[in-house]
Every structure is written in C-alpha cells, then in structure tokens.
Amino acid sequence: MPVVVFLALLAALGLLLVLAGRRDGDLPARLVSAVADRLPEHRREWGPAMVAELTQVRGRVRRWRFAAGALRVLLFPPPHRGRVVVVAAVGLAVAAAATVSAAREVPTLSVFAGTLGLLLCACATLAAAHWPRRRPGAPYVAVATLALAAAVATVATLVRVAVLHPSATADGTHVFSVLFAVVLAGYLAVALIPPRAGGRANALLLWALAAALAGGAVWIAIAATVPADPSGITGLMSPVSAAAVLLASVGAAATTGSMPAGARAGVLTVALTAPIHFAADIGGVLHLGHYTLTDPYDVAAFARGGYPDVASFLLSDQLGGEIVSGFVLYPVALLALALLGAAAGTRLDRFRIRRAA
Amino acid sequence: MTRERRPSAQTVAVLRALADQPERWRYGYDLCTELGMQAGSMYPILMRLADRGLLETSWETERVTGRPPRHLYRLTGPGLAHATATATPATASPPTEPASAKSARRARPRWADA
Numbered sequence: 001m002p003v004v005v006f007l008a009l010l011a012a013l014g015l016l017l018v019l020a021g022r023r024d025g026d027l028p029a030r031l032v033s034a035v036a037d038r039l040p041e042h043r044r045e046w047g048p049a050m051v052a053e054l055t056q057v058r059g060r061v062r063r064w065r066f067a068a069g070a071l072r073v074l075l076f077p078p079p080h081r082g083r084v085v086v087v088a089a090v091g092l093a094v095a096a097a098a099t100v101s102a103a104r105e106v107p108t109l110s111v112f113a114g115t116l117g118l119l120l121c122a123c124a125t126l127a128a129a130h131w132p133r134r135r136p137g138a139p140y141v142a143v144a145t146l147a148l149a150a151a152v153a154t155v156a157t158l159v160r161v162a163v164l165h166p167s168a169t170a171d172g173t174h175v176f177s178v179l180f181a182v183v184l185a186g187y188l189a190v191a192l193i194p195p196r197a198g199g200r201a202n203a204l205l206l207w208a209l210a211a212a213l214a215g216g217a218v219w220i221a222i223a224a225t226v227p228a229d230p231s232g233i234t235g236l237m238s239p240v241s242a243a244a245v246l247l248a249s250v251g252a253a254a255t256t257g258s259m260p261a262g263a264r265a266g267v268l269t270v271a272l273t274a275p276i277h278f279a280a281d282i283g284g285v286l287h288l289g290h291y292t293l294t295d296p297y298d299v300a301a302f303a304r305g306g307y308p309d310v311a312s313f314l315l316s317d318q319l320g321g322e323i324v325s326g327f328v329l330y331p332v333a334l335l336a337l338a339l340l341g342a343a344a345g346t347r348l349d350r351f352r353i354r355r356a357a
Numbered sequence: 358m359t360r361e362r363r364p365s366a367q368t369v370a371v372l373r374a375l376a377d378q379p380e381r382w383r384y385g386y387d388l389c390t391e392l393g394m395q396a397g398s399m400y401p402i403l404m405r406l407a408d409r410g411l412l413e414t415s416w417e418t419e420r421v422t423g424r425p426p427r428h429l430y431r432l433t434g435p436g437l438a439h440a441t442a443t444a445t446p447a448t449a450s451p452p453t454e455p456a457s458a459k460s461a462r463r464a465r466p467r468w469a470d471a
Contacts, residue, residue, distance in 0.1 A: 045414070046404060049428030050396065053386040056427070066386070069397030078401040 028067030029054055035074045040130050043077050050074070076129045087128035091121030106162040108169040115181035116155075123189050139205035140194050143268070146212060147191035150275035151184060157279045160286060161315055167307050168315035176323055183327040190271040195264060204252040204265040211248035211265075212272035215240045219280040237330045238277055242337055245269045249338040253345025254352070262345045266338020270331045278322050285318055367394060369443055371402050375412070375432045376440035382415065382429035403430060411436030 025033070032054055036047030050070040057066045076084055095117025102113035136144070158180075162169040171177045195201040218240045248269040253262025291310040293299045298313075307313040364372070370392050375383060389399045406412035413433045417426040432440060 043404065045428070046400060048425060049385065049414075050400060052425040052427045053384065053396070055424040056384070056386050066389070066396045069395040070400070072397040073400045073404075078404055 025055075026063070028063045032067050032070045032074070035071060038130065039074060039077055046077070047074060075126065084125055084129045088121065088125045091117075091124045095121050106159060106166070106169070108166050108171065109158065109162045109177070111171070111174045112158070112177040112181050115178050116185060119181060119185035120188070123185060123192075127192075136194060137202060139202045139209065143205050143209050143272070144192055146209065146272055147188055147275075150272060150279070151188050153279035154184060154275040157282045157286070158319075161282065161319065164286065165309070165312040165315050167309075167312040168319060170316075176320060180323045180327070183323070184275065187271040187274060187327070191268060195261075200256040200258055200261045203255045204248075204261045204268070207248045207252040207255070208265045208268035208272060211244040211251075211269045212276065214247070215244035215269075215273045216276045216280070219277060223280050223284045237325060237333075241270070241273050241277060241330070241334060244273055245334045245337050246341045249341030250345040250348070253342040254348040255345075257346060257349040257353075259342045259346045262342025263338050266341055267335060270334045270338070274327055274331060278326055281322060281326075282315070282318060285315060364443055365402075367392075367398055368402050368406075370394075371399070371406070372411075372432070372436075372440035373444055375430065376437055376444070379432050379437050382431050384427055384429065388430070406436065411439050 029051070033051045036051050037044070039047050050073070054063065054066055054070065057063045095114065098117045099110055099114035103110040158169065195204060219238070245266045249262045249266030251262075252265030253259055256262070288311075291314050293302055293310055293314075298317075301317075302310065302313045305313055305316075307316065371388065371394075374388055374391055385396070385399060385403065388394070388403075389396055392399075403412060403414075407414055407430075411433055413431050413436070415429045417429060420426070
C-alpha cells in the first residue's frame with residue numbers, strides 16, 4: 001500500500017512537472033499540448049494539428065475522448081506499431097527472465113529487478129515508437145554510452161552487495177526496491193532523451209559530459225587514494241556533484257546564451273553523476289577489509305536490527321542513505337543549483353556580448 | 358517487390374469521405390464526427406495516407422483569434438484514383454451513402470485488391 005501511494009504521488013508530481021508552465025486551456029488541452037512536440041521529426045506537424053483540432057471539440061466527455069485518442073497517436077505514432085509490439089514483447093521477456101534469475105540467484109533483489117525491467121521495457125517501447133528521430137551525433141552517443149555504463153555499474157554494484165551480504169539488500173516492505181528502480185530508470189530516461197537539434201544541443205551535451213566525467217574522475221581518484229571509511233568514501237552529499245552541476249549549467253548557458261540549455265545541462269549532469277557516485281561510494285565500502293562500529297547510535301541500532309554481521313548492517317544503512325539522499329533529496333538541491341548556474345551563465349553571456357559591442 | 362496491403366474498412370471509409378468532395382479541404386475532427394471514429398484511429402490513417410502521397414495537407418492561412426490554425430486535408434490526384442479503385446467492390450455494388458466506420462467494420466465489403 002505505501003508503495004502504491006508513493007507511486008501515485010510520483011506520477012502526480014511527474015504530471016505536474018509535465019504540465020508546468022502550460023496555463024492555456026483545460027486539462028485535456030494541456031495534456032495533448034505537453035506531448036505534441038514529442039513526435040519524430042517527419043511527423044512533427046501532426047502534434048500541433050491535433051492540438052488545434054481539440055479547440056473545436058465541445059463537451060467534457062468528447063474533449064477527454066479526443067485527447068485520449070490524440071495521446072495514443074502522439075505516444076505511439078504509426079507506422080512503427082509492428083516494431084513497438086516486437087520491442088515490447090522482447091522487453092517483457094527480458095524483464096521476466098531478469099526477475100526469475102534474480103529470484104534464483106539474489107532473491108533480495110527480485111522486486112528491484114522486476115520493477116526496473118518493466119520500467120526499462122516501457123522506456124524502450126516508447127523509444128521504438130518514436131524512432132527514427134534523427135541520426136544521433138557523437139556528443140549524444142557519448143552521453144548515452146556514459147549513462148548506460150553508469151546504470152550498469154550501479155546495478156552491478158548492487159548485485160555484488162546482494163551476493164556478498166544478502167541481508168544488506170533485504171527489503172521487507174519493497175519500498176526501497178521500487179523507489180530505487182523508479183529513480184534509476186528515470187535517471188536513465190532523462191539522460192537518453194535527446195535534446196532538440198541544433199548547436200545548443202551539442203554544446204549542452206558536451207558540457208554535461210565533461211562535468212560528469214570530471215566528477216567521476218575525482219571520485220575514482222578519491223577511492224584509489226583515500227583510506228576507505230565505512231560510512232562511504234565521498235559522503236552522501238558530495239561537493240563534487242555540486243561543482244560538476246554548476247560547471248555544466250554555467251558553461252552551457254554561457255556558451256549558448258540560453259538559460260533552458262544551461263538548466264538542461266545541469267539536469268543531465270545530475271542524471272549522469274548520481275549513478276557514478278553510487279557505484280564509486282558503495283564499491284569503496286565493499287572493498288573494506290573489516291567493518292567496525294564506532295558510533296553508539298549505530299551500535300544500538302545494530303543490536304536491534306537483527307543483521308548477521310556488521311558489514312551487512314553498514315552496507316544496508318549506506319544503501320538506504322545513497323538511495324534517499326543521493327538519488328532523491330540531494331538532486332533536488334542540485335536542480336536548484338542548476339537553475340542558478342544557468343541564470344549566471346546567461347548573464348555572463350550577455351556581459352560578454354556587451355563588452356564585445 | 359512491394360506488397361500492396363488491403364486497406365482496412367476504416368481507411369476505406371476515410372477515403373470515401375474525402376473523395377465525396379475531392380476539392381474541399383477537410384478538418385480532422387469533422388472527419389471524426391462524420392465517420393464516428395476516434396482521433397486515435399483517424400490520425401494514424403491520415404498520417405499513413407499522407408506518407409503514401411495520397412493525402413495533401415495544409416494549414417489554415419486565415420488567422421482566427423483565440424485558436425491556433427487548423428490542419429486541412431484533401432486527396433491528391435493519386436489519392437482520388439486510389440479511393441475510386443478501393444471503393445469499387447469486386448462483386449457487390451458500393452453503398453450509396455458514406456458508411457460510418459462502425460458499420461464499415463461490421464459488414465466488411467469484399468474490396469478489390471487495391
């Protein structure tokens with residue numbers, strides 16, 4: 001039940017974000033106009049066509065019916081229905097196989113595997129419906145490769161924890177399993193949705209890529225040189241993430257002169273760095289030779305928790321912290337930082353233009 | 358060699374409606390109400406017809422305050438020829454009135470291979 005409530009809240013939040021800034025018309029009109037521009041390049045004109053027709057539909061039921069049909073076409077445009085069915089079928093088969101394998105090999109991750117598999121299948125199906133948009137450029141391919149590598153590293157790290165310390169990933173309520181699958185799939189989707197074509201797109205992709213790679217390099221250097229700490233090698237709220245987001249948003253906004261491009265670069269940097277940070281941090285804790293409890297609060301919690309060993313307790317604590325803080329709470333602060341950076345970047349650009357003039 | 362697929366009853370209904378007055382530009386929603394079809398069925402058909410060069414699309418040029426310009430549709434020359442060929446049944450005479458999509462689906466005519 002809590003999971004359902006959480007997902008409903010998340011869906012409502014997503015809907016609000018999608019509809020944010022669209023104050024024209026009723027809910028059906030805003031829904032249709034929100035996704036109207038997501039059609040592939042060669043079908044772009046059909047989105048505004050459906051939005052315009054909706055203005056002629058009278059009556060609430062008729063409007064909702066028309067909007068539902070339009071949304072269906074906008075999300076699954078022809079003529080790729082065959083391809084969509086194939087991708088959905090293959091995706092479902094892979095998700096089912098991953099869930100069965102997880103249930104056998106790492107039972108504590110079966111809910112996570114099933115949820116993540118289903119969400120990725122949904123993402124792949126949507127992507128198949130909108131393919132081909134246009135030939136992806138080298139910056140997009142590099143960003144997509146890094147995003148996929150970071151997601152794979154995250155899942156591999158989690159599986160390693162589940163194999164070595166199964167109790168650390170035990171999740172009786174399944175809240176953390178579902179939450180982690182949702183945020184990981186969401187981060188991947190954010191990183192893989194290509195920005196609109198043009199010079200700005202490449203600039204923002206390159207800034208986000210450079211910032212994420214720089215952040216990743218710092219974390220790897222820390223993991224290799226600094227003695228590991230059971231509470232994580234780099235801390236849950238790493239200043240490296242903040243610096244990377246700021247660098248990307250300021251750089252992209254100053255280069256393009258566009259605040260949305262700067263904000264998008266910041267968001268993309270968050271989506272790329274959070275999984276890298278998770279893998280580096282948990283990987284560092286996993287490499288510890290011995291685990292000891294020094295905090296009295298931890299000692300008391302360990303005695304109550306029923307964990308078989310200290311390592312499982314510490315890793316479980318660290319995983320929960322990384323998921324809630326590293327993937328949910330801290331990114332909210334980072335998004336605010338991205339907006340500030342984007343605003344600062346556009347001012348820098350204006351200042352540069354004024355000086356040049 | 359490309360295989361020519363038999364058009365669906367709904368596609369034929371749309372072709373007939375457009376062929377009824379081939380010179381007239383039509384709106385998407387008007388076609389929906391005339392044929393009793395949902396937007397989710399109508400627009401994919403219009404998109405496919407446009408892809409095949411059978412449908413001409415245009416935007417309203419006259420500005421109307423309070424709403425965006427609407428998309429307009431009419432058959433091209435090949436589209437009209439296709440509609441005529443499609444609507445010629447092999448054995449039965451064609452219905453005299455434009456059939457709604459539902460009735461077309463219920464009593465699927467034997468269409469000549471288009």
